[in-house]
Amino acid sequence: MSDLTLNPVLLNPSPVRTIAAKDIRDALRDRFILIVTGFLGLAALVALVTGAIALRGDVATYEAAKASLLALGKSADAIKAPEFYPLRLLRGAIEQIEIIGAAIAILIGYRSAASERGRQTLSLMLTRPMRRWQFVAGKALAGIGLLAGGLALVLGGLTLILHLLSGIGLGVDDLLRITIVWGVSVAYTACFFLVSFILSLHMKNPSHALLVAFAVWLTLVLVAPQIGDTLDPDNQVAGGVFKQLNIAKPDQVEIMKSFATFETVRDGIEQASVTKHFERFTFAVLGIKATYAGLPLGPILIEMLGNLIWIFLTSLGLGALALALPLNPDRLAKA
Amino acid sequence: MSDVTSPGWLIARQSARFVLRESTVALLSLMFVVLVLISAWLGWSATSTVNHIYLDAAAFLQSAGQPVPTNPVLDISPLSLMRNMSVYVALIGALSAIVIGNRLVGLDRKAGVLPLIGIRPLGRNAYAGGKIAALAGLILGLAAVASAVAVATFLVLPAVTLTGLQWAQLAGFMGVTTLYMGFFGLIGLAAGAAARSETVGLLLPVTLWLTLTFIFPQLTANLNPTAAINPISALAVPPDTTFFHWAARLLGPFSLADAYKFASAGLLDYLPPGITSPSFIPPVINLILAAGFALAIAWRALTRLSMAQGDYNV
Numbered sequence: 001m002s003d004l005t006l007n008p009v010l011l012n013p014s015p016v017r018t019i020a021a022k023d024i025r026d027a028l029r030d031r032f033i034l035i036v037t038g039f040l041g042l043a044a045l046v047a048l049v050t051g052a053i054a055l056r057g058d059v060a061t062y063e064a065a066k067a068s069l070l071a072l073g074k075s076a077d078a079i080k081a082p083e084f085y086p087l088r089l090l091r092g093a094i095e096q097i098e099i100i101g102a103a104i105a106i107l108i109g110y111r112s113a114a115s116e117r118g119r120q121t122l123s124l125m126l127t128r129p130m131r132r133w134q135f136v137a138g139k140a141l142a143g144i145g146l147l148a149g150g151l152a153l154v155l156g157g158l159t160l161i162l163h164l165l166s167g168i169g170l171g172v173d174d175l176l177r178i179t180i181v182w183g184v185s186v187a188y189t190a191c192f193f194l195v196s197f198i199l200s201l202h203m204k205n206p207s208h209a210l211l212v213a214f215a216v217w218l219t220l221v222l223v224a225p226q227i228g229d230t231l232d233p234d235n236q237v238a239g240g241v242f243k244q245l246n247i248a249k250p251d252q253v254e255i256m257k258s259f260a261t262f263e264t265v266r267d268g269i270e271q272a273s274v275t276k277h278f279e280r281f282t283f284a285v286l287g288i289k290a291t292y293a294g295l296p297l298g299p300i301l302i303e304m305l306g307n308l309i310w311i312f313l314t315s316l317g318l319g320a321l322a323l324a325l326p327l328n329p330d331r332l333a334k335a
Numbered sequence: 336m337s338d339v340t341s342p343g344w345l346i347a348r349q350s351a352r353f354v355l356r357e358s359t360v361a362l363l364s365l366m367f368v369v370l371v372l373i374s375a376w377l378g379w380s381a382t383s384t385v386n387h388i389y390l391d392a393a394a395f396l397q398s399a400g401q402p403v404p405t406n407p408v409l410d411i412s413p414l415s416l417m418r419n420m421s422v423y424v425a426l427i428g429a430l431s432a433i434v435i436g437n438r439l440v441g442l443d444r445k446a447g448v449l450p451l452i453g454i455r456p457l458g459r460n461a462y463a464g465g466k467i468a469a470l471a472g473l474i475l476g477l478a479a480v481a482s483a484v485a486v487a488t489f490l491v492l493p494a495v496t497l498t499g500l501q502w503a504q505l506a507g508f509m510g511v512t513t514l515y516m517g518f519f520g521l522i523g524l525a526a527g528a529a530a531r532s533e534t535v536g537l538l539l540p541v542t543l544w545l546t547l548t549f550i551f552p553q554l555t556a557n558l559n560p561t562a563a564i565n566p567i568s569a570l571a572v573p574p575d576t577t578f579f580h581w582a583a584r585l586l587g588p589f590s591l592a593d594a595y596k597f598a599s600a601g602l603l604d605y606l607p608p609g610i611t612s613p614s615f616i617p618p619v620i621n622l623i624l625a626a627g628f629a630l631a632i633a634w635r636a637l638t639r640l641s642m643a644q645g646d647y648n649v
Contacts, residue, residue: 039542042550043545043549043550046550046553046554047553047559047560050553050554050557050578050579051557053557053574053576053578053579054557054574054576054579056576057574057575057576057579058574060576061575091559092553092559092560095559095560095561096549096560098560098561099545099549099560099561100545100549103541103545107538110534111534114534207359207533207534207537208358208359210534210537211359211362211363211434212359212362214430214541215362215363215366218366218426218427218430219366222426222564223370223423223426223427225561226422226426226564226565227373227377229561229564229565230377230381230419230422230565230566231377231380231381231384241385241388241389241407242392244404244407245389245392245396245404245407246401246404247392247395247396251395254395255388255391255392255395256388258387258391259384259387259388262384279561
């Protein structure tokens with residue numbers, strides 16, 4: 001008979017559910033999740049409101065300039081009206097999820113792994129009739145579930161505020177785009193949760209694991225995209241090098257052909273980070289990047305499929321690693 | 336008894352040695368040094384690429400019979416090659432300082448040696464002074480490595496020559512960098528001493544750092560988080576609205592990441608004309624005041640630390 005039939009535990013998923021439910025209850029009871037979700041929500045709200053105020057300022061400036069031109073009997077065509085796509089106001093909030101959301105995921109991963117170690121309860125739990133993968137899967141599901149819930153609250157709240165702030169309301173297409181962004185945000189933050197969870201579960205000292213996870217976060221979220229961004233020649237001169245040299249877009253493309261290797265290296269550094277894939281995908285879906293504004297969702301999703309696959313494969317790969325690595329009970333006592 | 340064997344000196348020396356043995360401190364410090372080296376390379380590479388683009392563009396414009404503008408690289412001070420260092424100091428430098436500050440007191444608490452120190456013939460002031468001196472020594476060490484990389488870069492690059500004033504500006508930038516890292520180190524020290532748990536002691540200063548780096552610039556200048564980590568994009572003109580005027584007036588003095596960015600841009604000659612810090616207090620003065628405040632709260636937390644309690648409460 002196979003191992004599967006001999007061990008009813010393998011067929012019974014309840015230990016996974018039990019551990020996940022217990023972890024979620026613990027996390028909600030000590031209010032840690034509520035505090036960090038509140039912090040992310042506050043950061044995202046600040047981004048949304050300041051973006052809306054700045055846009056309102058642009059509109060007022062445009063209206064004043066238009067009125068002056070019309071009063072002088074001139075055409076207002078000479079000045080460009082500010083474009084208004086409500087979802088674009090989510091740019092700052094998406095960047096906050098990209099940075100602070102990933103940091104919060106690291107904290108949740110650390111707490112998920114370190115909590116049993118701190119309370120010395122892990123050895124006790126491992127005496128229960130369950131597989132070690134079930135213990136890991138339960139903890140991981142709880143952590144990712146908490147992230148999903150927190151992000152749903154943040155993005156849901158922002159959507160409501162955006163609906164009321166924008167004055168024109170959000171349609172079904174807009175809501176679908178935000179839902180897709182929520183799903184991808186969960187997968188993206190799950191990557192950082194899993195990095196921290198794996199390190200905290202397997203390193204000798206959990207607080208060292210937390211710092212190593214933050215070093216990974218710094219490298220992937222801040223340093224790699226920053227290097228790519230800094231190496232962009234157009235970011236080296238205030239206003240942009242080509243704008244300062246008065247060179248039109250088609251000629252820019254022609255000139256940049258000589259710098260193909262440089263651009264490949266720059267793009268490669270950016271692409272190495274899952275954060276850049278998250279940014280490219282979400283900016284395209286929400287129309288934050290000008291070239292995607294007003295485009296239907298289907299073609300955007302097809303074009304951005306590579307980024308989507310990268311994000312999901314990273315989180316699935318890390319999830320598989322978390323399940324595959326053997327738990328060493330000697331390592332799981334309080335360090 | 337000579338000064339070198341005073342209790343404060345012994346605490347400082349022992350604490351610094353203890354912290355330097357920590358693998359995470361070594362990892363973050365190594366990351367800082369590597370990123371400082373990368374920042375020097377980035378500055379050179381990016382400037383050199385813009386120069387090549389200009390040469391290609393000039394040839395293109397000449398062939399098209401159009402006027403050729405001046406090379407933007409010629410308008411850039413050689414000091415601005417180091418502009419990326421300000422970003423890495425604001426990211427990894429500040430985080431390293433927090434971890435060093437936290438570990439300086441956290442290791443004593445976790446090892447349960449406070450009651451042992453408490454029975455020694457030394458006052459709380461000597462303990463606090465020793466810890467702050469150890470922090471100052473370690474932060475100065477990091478700043479010295481960053482300075483050595485910057486000086487070596489300017490000496491090695493053949494086309495770059497700095498005037499006496501520019502060397503002084505570079506020294507000023509390193510001074511401001513030390514102040515900024517010192518602020519976060521002192522906050523890490525204070526939180527490590529005052530917090531009931533080890534994790535909270537680390538998370539409080541990290542949350543403050545996240546708030547100052549990514550949330551305050553949005554309130555004072557509508558600067559998105561990813562723009563805040565680009566040395567050029569971070570120096571944007573705030574929108575001309577009542578909200579941002581008031582936000583700059585009220586929050587500007589507390590927006591230390593802005594103060595550090597503007598102080599660095601001014602000292603390294605890459606501050607675009609007509610752009611000023613959102614605070615009404617000059618950036619360098621702002622950083623000195625903040626470091627003084629952090630010193631006061633670190634002193635208060637350290638001198639009130641219970642020597643009767645061993646490990647963290649939770």
